[in-house]
């Protein structure tokens with residue numbers, strides 16, 4: 001199937017926060033054979049490319065946005081499963097959604113990912129930002145990552161060539177930007193009921209502390225060393241503060257919620273307000289986690 005191109009793709013239809021105006025074009029890559037066409041597309045295209053996953057960690061501007069979006073198409077499930085001693089090595093396409101992977105792992109009785117219950121991103125997006133919650137960062141489970149770049153083509157990087165930091169992934173020795181194409185993760189054999197119980201426990205904790213059913217992009221700021229951005233924003237009085245149709249969640253102050261018809265400009269102003277107040281009151285500079 002040829003590279004699928006869409007003109008004027010709306011970011012608000014592609015992000016969980018439901019914000020963002022039109023980009024110029026979107027290219028969806030379905031299979032490895034499309035990558036040559038992607039290379040030609042990126043050579044033709046003068047606009048900066050922006051790789052999009054499930055848009056679950058993204059605050060996109062109201063636009064128009066001078067960007068060429070690149071997305072790996074959704075894939076239905078893991079591509080390959082192998083046993084390596086005690087470990088279960090699972091290979092997934094970058095477009096696989098984390099909830100789909102977690103559901104599959106639960107049914108197969110494979111443990112390791114339970115802490116990531118409720119994260120709506122793609123596997124590629126999760127690796128690109130080393131997503132994590134409840135004691136699990138995806139980087140801890142990665143054994144290899146297959147990346148693609150127009151100059152280097154497809155290449156597997158071993159674990160030792162990947163640097164995973166807090167909400168950050170650097171493929172060592174890769175000049176320029178690249179696309180995550182496939183990921184290999186190491187899971188452990190367990191039993192489906194135990195995995196389901198652990199996932200349910202995480203979901204219950206999340207539901208009690210985070211606005212899990214609202215339109216959000218997850219936490220908007222990274223946690224400063226040994227502290228919580230949510231705690232600081234809460235102490236600084238930001239919980240529930242609203243501007244237009246955007247608000248800091250009244251459940252957890254580090255989430256911005258789109259109450260319906262919100263604007264990115266209001267979200268950015270709220271983030272500025274939060275950053276300013278936390279700096280004034282605690283002398284701590286918050287760094288955004290969502291890409292803006």
Ligand code: EPU
Nearest residue numbers: 133134135209218219221222223228230231234251252253
């Ligand atoms: N807290 C408050 N008020 C708030 C929010 C939190 O006082 O409005 C307090 C809590 O009571 C707790 C402490 O702050 O004592 C930490 O809160 P929580 O356990 O909710 O964790 P967090 O540090 O706010 C981090 C991650 C989340 C992840 C949770 C659970 C970041 C920025 N946040 O939140 O990740 O789900 O731990 O593991 O790293 C994300 O990255 O998008 C994200 C949501």
